[in-house]
Amino acid sequence: MAAFDYIIVGGGAAGCVLANRLSEDPTTRVCLVEAGSDRNARKAIVRIPLAMVTFMAPALAFLGGPKLMSWFETEPEPGLQGRSMALPRGKGTGGSTNVNGQIFIRGQREDFDHWRDLGNPGWGYDDLLPYFRKLERFEILAQPGSAKHIRFGDRLLESQIDPAYHGTSGPLNIAPLRSVNPMAEVFLEAAQQAGHPLNADFNGARQNGAGLYTFTQKGGERVTAEGAYLDPVRHRPNLTVMSEAEVTRVMFDGRKATGIAFRRGGQQGTLDAREVILSAGSFVSPHLLMLSGIGNARDLTRHGIPVIADLPGVGENLQDHIDVTIEYHAKSIAPYGISWRALPRNIGHVLNWIFKKRGLFSSTTGEGGGFICTDPASDRPDIQLFFCTGRANTQAASGFTGHGFLLHVCQLRPGSIGRLALRSGDPAEKPSILYNFFRGDSTMEVLRKGIRLARKITAQAPFAPHLDAEIDPGPDIESDGALDAFIRERVGTLFHPVGTCAMGRGERAVIDPATMRVHGVEGLRVVDASIMPSIVSANTVAATYCLAEKAADLIRATDKGQTTT
Incomplete structure (x- = not known):
């Protein structure tokens, strides 16, 4: 046996x-x-x-x-x-x-219905919603009052959540921000003035709009x-x-x-x-x-x-999100950062973490964001924004000193299809990986439009007291050619690889979906995420938890x- x-x-x-x-x-x-x-x-x-x-x-x-x-x-x-x-x-x-x-976003209904339509019956959005609900303890609903410090628009955030989309007794705690940096609120005000609606729940009935993210956290600490x-x-x-x-x-x-x-x-x-x-x-x-x-x-x-x-x-069908970052220098000390002027506040952040698990150390700095459409004729977002309330960030960190903020522009469905292959038969030798970005059906047009839409948000009046200058790529980088050169030089992935053991029943499928x-x-x-036949329009960890539950x-x-x- x-x-x-x-x-x-x-x-x-x-x-x-x-x-x-x-x-x-x-x-x-x-x-x-x-x-x-x-x-x-x-x-x-x-x-x-x-x-x-x-x-x-x-x-x-x-x-x-x-x-x-x-x-x-x-x-x-x-x-x-x-x-x-x-x-x-x-x-x-x-x-x-x-x-x-730690950002917890499921993706769009169309993502999962596309999985189903590719030859994976039982994997559409309506099939998976019960598993999304099963896995989560959505703190805003499970613990009334946990978001009482967050007003969203003119109402409390918790009053704008539809319980039909959430679970309250699952293993994974999904929490709102413990402390909201003032710059996140500036971003939301500016996004509205730029024409984007507020969205209290990116995992609710619709994904479009600007809002605050929810996180795999509990009591101000990461939940793994x-x-x-x-x-x-x-x-x-x-x-x-x-x-x-x-x-x-x-x-x-x-x-x-x-x-x-x-x-x-x-x-x-x-x-x-x-x-x-x-x-x-x-x-x-x-x-x-x-x-x-x-x-x-x-x-x-x-x-x-x-x-x-x-x-x-x-090893075929490799997909990932692609992302560029616009970096801004701030003239106020509202964004997180290290400076003499911010020293008393930063000491307070240390104490706030030790005694209350709130403040800077309970944040990833990527507090707010949004899902927007670069095609006016479509209502399905193809760009995700991440607004970071400091300059120190995983994908693009110029330093921890000084004050500034970042606005990530992520293309949700790039269209590039890569591959993973053997270098040798030695298990110790890592595989060869090629994404094929900006080849085939993958172009820069969506990212270019996304950068311009992001800049339109930071050009709104709420940013005026805080924004000193755009320092990367810089205000002179405006033409299609200049933006394309910036994208080629700086674009990276969001570290969301999927698809290399895709489920389905066609000749290129690897996994039986049943x-x-x-x-x-x-x-x-x-x-794991390798079985996704196509990438979801959001951070991929939520969909990975869900597919494992199913x-x-x-x-x-x-x-x-x-x-x-």
């Missing part, structure tokens, strides 16, 4: 959901295998929301951020004049939920997948967590997966299981499939890997011989 019923490879959002849900049955033996460290949820650098701005700052590596990061890199991108982009991912139980910006889903069930005797173990391949007997091979502490080992589930993310899950003999047969043979299943879609099994083999599934039900149902869609 196999040692486990399920081995789950990867302890990020999807892996933690599956470990929790599949181990609910005390007769089911579950092992969660993670390459990084365990018990990260209570580490200070993880708990403090503001600490996320330090993870990619080399000068602050002593705080411990790099230990929670794994780095990938694109090939030189032809559409970016040969520039490569760094691609960080979270490492350790909790995965990227340890290091992300480990803290929400794994820590509460660690006591279960049928659940094993094995950390610091790097999986090198899935083992097979013929076309039936039988377990995994791994490296741990310099030693090689194997584990047997009735089923293996890859939840290692959009870079590692397809890489492991290829190393295990599942992928494009020609490429596998070229690298000396015996072919188990010829699935050419493995069972989560890999086509053409037995005993092997994939459940996948857990599908796995349990199909393994009991039930039929489900």
